[in-house]
Amino acid sequence: MATVAVQSFVSAPLQVPKVTQFKIGICQLKVTTEKSANIFNARSMIQAAAEQGASLILLPEMWNCPYSTDLFAKFAEDFSDIDSAPSLLMLSEVASSLGVTIIGGSIPEKDAGQLYNSCPVFGPNGELKAKHRKIHLFDMGKPLPGEVQFKESDNISAGEKPTVVDTDCGRIGIGICHDIRFPELAMSYSARGAHLVCYPGAFNMSTGATLWELEQRTRAVDNQLYVASCSPSRDSAGSYMIWGHSTVVGPMGEIIATTGHEEAVLIAEIDYAVIQWTRESLPLESQKHNDIYQFVDLLRESPNS
Amino acid sequence: MATVAVQSFVSAPLQVPKVTQFKIGICQLKVTTEKSANIFNARSMIQAAAEQGASLILLPEMWNCPYSTDLFAKFAEDFSDIDSAPSLLMLSEVASSLGVTIIGGSIPEKDAGQLYNSCPVFGPNGELKAKHRKIHLFDMGKPLPGEVQFKESDNISAGEKPTVVDTDCGRIGIGICHDIRFPELAMSYSARGAHLVCYPGAFNMSTGATLWELEQRTRAVDNQLYVASCSPSRDSAGSYMIWGHSTVVGPMGEIIATTGHEEAVLIAEIDYAVIQWTRESLPLESQKHNDIYQFVDLLRESPNS
Numbered sequence: 001m002a003t004v005a006v007q008s009f010v011s012a013p014l015q016v017p018k019v020t021q022f023k024i025g026i027c028q029l030k031v032t033t034e035k036s037a038n039i040f041n042a043r044s045m046i047q048a049a050a051e052q053g054a055s056l057i058l059l060p061e062m063w064n065c066p067y068s069t070d071l072f073a074k075f076a077e078d079f080s081d082i083d084s085a086p087s088l089l090m091l092s093e094v095a096s097s098l099g100v101t102i103i104g105g106s107i108p109e110k111d112a113g114q115l116y117n118s119c120p121v122f123g124p125n126g127e128l129k130a131k132h133r134k135i136h137l138f139d140m141g142k143p144l145p146g147e148v149q150f151k152e153s154d155n156i157s158a159g160e161k162p163t164v165v166d167t168d169c170g171r172i173g174i175g176i177c178h179d180i181r182f183p184e185l186a187m188s189y190s191a192r193g194a195h196l197v198c199y200p201g202a203f204n205m206s207t208g209a210t211l212w213e214l215e216q217r218t219r220a221v222d223n224q225l226y227v228a229s230c231s232p233s234r235d236s237a238g239s240y241m242i243w244g245h246s247t248v249v250g251p252m253g254e255i256i257a258t259t260g261h262e263e264a265v266l267i268a269e270i271d272y273a274v275i276q277w278t279r280e281s282l283p284l285e286s287q288k289h290n291d292i293y294q295f296v297d298l299l300r301e302s303p304n305s
Numbered sequence: 306m307a308t309v310a311v312q313s314f315v316s317a318p319l320q321v322p323k324v325t326q327f328k329i330g331i332c333q334l335k336v337t338t339e340k341s342a343n344i345f346n347a348r349s350m351i352q353a354a355a356e357q358g359a360s361l362i363l364l365p366e367m368w369n370c371p372y373s374t375d376l377f378a379k380f381a382e383d384f385s386d387i388d389s390a391p392s393l394l395m396l397s398e399v400a401s402s403l404g405v406t407i408i409g410g411s412i413p414e415k416d417a418g419q420l421y422n423s424c425p426v427f428g429p430n431g432e433l434k435a436k437h438r439k440i441h442l443f444d445m446g447k448p449l450p451g452e453v454q455f456k457e458s459d460n461i462s463a464g465e466k467p468t469v470v471d472t473d474c475g476r477i478g479i480g481i482c483h484d485i486r487f488p489e490l491a492m493s494y495s496a497r498g499a500h501l502v503c504y505p506g507a508f509n510m511s512t513g514a515t516l517w518e519l520e521q522r523t524r525a526v527d528n529q530l531y532v533a534s535c536s537p538s539r540d541s542a543g544s545y546m547i548w549g550h551s552t553v554v555g556p557m558g559e560i561i562a563t564t565g566h567e568e569a570v571l572i573a574e575i576d577y578a579v580i581q582w583t584r585e586s587l588p589l590e591s592q593k594h595n596d597i598y599q600f601v602d603l604l605r606e607s608p609n610s
Contacts, residue, residue, distance in 0.1 A: 135597065136592055136594065139592065140587060141584075141585050141586050141588045142585045142586055144582060144586045158594075178592075181527070181589060182592075183488050183492070184593065184594075184598040184600065185598070188597075210526075210557065210558055210559070211526060211558060214519065214523060214526065214558060215523075217519055218523040221515075221519065222486070222488055252515065253515055253516060254515070277449065279446075280446045280447040281446050281449045281452065282445060282446060283444075283446045284486060284487075287441055287444065287483075287487075288487060288489065289440055289441065289463075291465070291603065292467065292493075292602075292603055292604055293489040293490070293492075293600065293602055294601045295489065295599075295600055295601070296598060296600070296601055297597075298597055298598060298599060299597055
């Protein structure tokens with residue numbers, strides 16, 4: 001037992017972004033073993049989403065690379081050298097040419113001899129605005145009967161901080177797949193004033209059926225904000241079968257749009273006024289008992305950050 | 306922004322209770338305007354649950370009194386004077402005569418001129434082992450179109466602490482209705498070593514349909530423990546229509562037993578070994594990043610309490 005001094009923050013007020021009502025496009029794409037084909041396909045689906053009016057576009061976890069540990073190093077890109085990073089270069093170009101914001105799912109990132117499972121965020125000017133490295137790696141313990149052992153940290157290093165990014169389409173928090181299992185991450189995003197939390201993820205058939213929708217609805221309703229997820233399609237290449245079912249959830253836990261397990265572009269309307277109505281109708285934040293418990297975000301820099 | 310010094314605790318290890326495999330009986334009873342009839346009916350349903358093998362029995366929120374603010378004072382009982390408290394006296398007597406543990410839902414409690422929404426817990430010797438006062442009162446803000454204004458704190462005072470109680474059937478945390486909306490309470494119970502969190506609750510038709518099952522499954526799966534809820538039946542007297550659907554959820558979010566909206570005794574098997582398997586299979590607790598965020602339980606007295 002140690003005594004730690006922590007700063008007690010109140011939640012940051014919601015800022016008004018450039019756009020408060022917009023369409024989000026979710027690209028549930030099929031990942032193949034050919035990186036260049038994946039890049040071409042992702043670009044086509046981003047374009048299709050933009051043609052349907054999406055100004056914010058979300059890609060899946062590991063969209064340029066099958067989820068196979070032996071391929072991560074080969075498919076990895078260096079986020080500090082975009083000109084030599086074909087996947088990032090495409091995202092930058094397409095964001096700029098279509099004038100959209102892209103939450104770029106994840107790809108393997110290489111940095112100083114380490115690999116990360118990282119989400120790039122591009123603004124409509126093609127700028128790399130942010131990067132989220134998956135914090136909570138999916139490391140199974142003792143498999144239950146019928147389960148296959150899986151330990152992501154054998155190949156991937158963990159991110160060390162939450163990521164919120166101010167975009168034209170609002171303040172967005174990012175979690176990758178297993179990050180969704182930790183209520184603390186979504187709580188930190190909510191307290192930092194996020195309108196939306198995006199979870200690229202590739203849940204498997206077992207956890208997908210039981211937890212994928214549940215966790216998304218929960219993070220939305222407990223924090224009274226929007227949640228969007230994007231999975232690869234089930235027929236993607238890789239070492240395990242993927243659940244699919246990319247989804248957008250509103251701040252009252254309502255499913256606004258969802259899809260099956262096949263390749264699809266999912267379009268959903270988001271209206272941040274609903275967050276305000278929801279919070280005015282039931283002010284959960286002010287009902288919390290900070291005399292009994294406190295959630296502490298150790299890395300939050302200032303009360304309004 | 307204030308700086309507070311907090312003690313950093315690890316989660317308490319799970320203790321092995323007297324019974325690790327048992328049946329829980331959930332009495333989804335019909336509340337009427339007659340207190341004596343409610344007491345008689347509750348006793349009959351507790352007996353029916355015990356006859357079906359239940360050794361732990363859960364009652365609904367406000368089972369002796371319709372949920373009508375004008376009746377709370379009239380139906381309230383003084384927990385410090387059980388001999389003058391007909392509802393508590395019955396629970397003590399029936400717990401002792403049947404040899405069961407009763408998580409007594411809630412009744413209005415009167416204490417020093419205040420009213421509370423309080424859950425009594427009786428052991429199989431008839432002793433009042435614990436009392437939980439509802440912490441998070443259901444105070445709506447600005448009603449959405451079609452919603453009816455409701456402010457519980459107009460009539461009820463809030464509890465000031467979480468309640469965990471060691472029973473023959475495990476360490477049990479208690480939350481009443483709106484308490485379930487706050488992940489922090491269940492997190493504090495999990496960290497204090499609870500096997501099961503019991504939520505007596507009377508969700509209404511709107512929040513019932515959208516949130517009742519979701520929140521129970523979430524609290525179970527995020528904390529990898531059992532959750533049990535007990536509602537009055539829909540045809541109960543009172544100022545609003547009740548959702549019903551009392552439920553028992555396992556540590557992987559699986560619904561073990563549930564019921565509709567009519568009066569019913571629901572029996573479910575609980576096996577605390579499942580908690581252990583679940584945590585060994587996916588050790589969420591050890592995957593938390595306490596370097597990034599911390600949940601602080603300000604009232605926890607010692608690392609093993």
